[in-house]
Amino acid sequence: MRFQIILLLVGFGSSAVRAADAPDPAKLAARIDAALRAGWDQAKVRPTVVADDATFLRRATLDLVGRIPSIAETRAFLADKSESKRAKLVTRLIDSGGHTRHMATYWRRAWVPQADTVEFARLADDFETWLAARLQENAGYDLIVRELLTTPVAKEKRAAAVRGGAVTPIVFFSANEGKAENLAASSTRAFLGVNLDCAQCHDHPFAKWTRDQFWQTAAFFAAPQMEGGKVSLQLTIPNTKKTLSAELMDGSPVKWPENVTPEAGRAAFAKWATGPGNPYFARNAVNRAWAQAFGTALVEPLDDLSGESGTAGPHADLLRDIATAFEANGFDLKYLSRAMALTTTYQLSATVQDATPSDPRLFARMPVRGLTGEQLYDSLRTAAGLAHDRDDAGRKRFAAQFHVERAVTAVRSITQSLATMNGRVTADLTDPAKNATLRGLLDAPFLDTPGKVEALFLAVLGRRPTADEIAPLARYVEAGGTDNDTSKAFGDLFWALVNTTEFNTNH
Incomplete structure (x- = not known):
């Protein structure tokens, strides 16, 4: 049964101005980190650790292009040993049509x-x-x-x-x-x-x-x-x-x-x-872009920059600093996205450790955020090794079922959960004939069963399975699942993985 695989996975998830001399986004990123560190010191809180490479790759790809990374992108990034690989990833993603x-x-x-x-x-x-x-x-x-x-x-x-x-x-x-x-x-x-x-x-x-x-x-x-x-x-x-x-x-x-x-x-x-010097325009753009990247805006609510929190709140000075840099650089949205993604703050884990505060307004850890309908649909197709078509009528119907106002507060309804468990889109993708990833794994003589399970984890969750995960799942597949059919067993595993909280959230 597919739910048997869900049970096997419980507890084994991841810890969970355009000129040649334009300002360097890394310098703005450093100022952002310094300002937030000062806030942590004042509040006597300790931020969580920096997320591992697999988590950062998945988060940045979802945030910057709206889908999970492909298995090829995951393998290449995890194999890259250069110190600048995260910065290179951010540049590549932001310069893409996606x-x-x-x-x-x-x-x-x-x-x-x-x-x-x-x-x-x-x-x-x-x-x-x-x-x-x-x-x-x-x-x-x-x-x-x-x-x-x-x-x-x-x-x-x-x-x-x-x-x-x-x-x-x-x-x-x-x-x-x-x-x-x-x-x-x-x-x-x-x-x-x-x-x-x-x-x-x-x-x-x-x-x-x-x-x-x-x-x-x-x-x-x-x-x-x-x-x-x-x-x-x-x-x-x-x-x-x-x-x-x-x-x-x-x-x-x-x-x-x-x-x-x-x-x-x-x-x-x-x-x-x-126009130059407008007290709200640049700050509003930065505040909304920050909310998209970090889940919570520097000033909340988003439409109250003229209120007390917008003028004298804990992050009001930081918001003004970023907005000034944004305006000075010709209101360049790509420059702004690069600066935010290059901060150490953006790279923090979502895991609470020791005395890490849970208050999202401190930005001492990244929040776990639900995926939008578009992100979920495109991620399902990426996991299945299929091409994307933004004019796909099925994509529009699927995305409409998962509309959320703010991803950071998104909670799946029963109807939405049933749509991913029993809906046509997910059901079709458990069939190797309609799933290029499954088809490729089944036809890969150079991989043993544990290697195929690992490849499926990389394709769906963007990470390698732990030893505790891979052993029981490999046995399930080798036994042919409940139907004594290896092909269906791999389809069951794909179904189970895409129905996990790990797949359905950005963390």
Whole structure:
């Protein structure tokens, strides 16, 4: 029985500016480590040990390209004895097309979470295609956001896009129904980390934002008019007679263009939001990127950078330092990803040892994080030695079953667990005819049974089995499992491994 193999595995899991003189991400990584070490010393805590090579390879590959490493990648990395192999791995992964596609999904989900619906599925795909192309070009984060916010969005174009129009970032406007108030709330939350929508109906109860400021911001997304030879953007607060003109959140003056265009208001807001010295833009990008890499953001919640934790919290100074470096280097997302992945902090184990604190806000160990649906599907195919197809309809259906808001808090539901245990995708992959890894192992005369079990562990879990694991599992396979069939026994072992917590989490 397959569950017999699960029992054999219990207790045997793993411990569980683009210029030639651009700043070195390793230097920023060192500053990050120094700042966190100072925090540990002050709190009198001791971080856990650095993770082993297999764990680091799996973690970095999942985080940077959205899948587990292939068996060939695992063997090559574990065999590499150079001191720089982790840095070389990070560079290789970040420079790959897999990284841009994976991060396009992450940022699309952060900016347009409404697109995770059937209605906007096609638009979400188009948006990610557009964004992946910009990331592949290594366009600055500020340029990407400005292009998004100033995209032409005439009603007829927006309607056409819902039917699957051109590849543009128009889904941001479609998902917000083209309404000025929705666009203002989404823009400030996604690009500034400011929860302004709580002030839509009344002054914010826990922050400095007022109702007038909300509608003054929303006015930037209204249709501009020309009054007295000047651009005018105004909105009337619903159910009132009060009309407000567009004003920036920090009260700075707006320099309007001489010629009015439909995008004039959005262009003015985008110029301010992404401009040098904006108090929120770079910090928000860094905070969200940090949350993706470390599970927990430097400032929580993600949309409260204007609150006390964002201005005077334990990591507020570190966030400002990273954001300053990010902005000084042309809002280079790849530079930021390299710096974070090169920190010793990122390389820490997820295992609690001795007095290692469990509080994730200290970053003294890495958290165990659930995989997204996309990561899980692509990892299953990688483990099976199969190619990836992001347009695969089966991938979309599978990923939709495993949608999570924050992977660090993800808990598998009974339905999701049953989907991996008894679903069509997993069931098909237990058949050697549909699993290239199993087929190759069965046809490998140069490997004995323990060697084949080891190869399967490397393919699925990215590590070699322990002596306590390999002996009973090799005996199970050699006996042909419960059906006296070696081929089915290997299928059972594959099924058991992909249903372990070790496979279903990033640790």
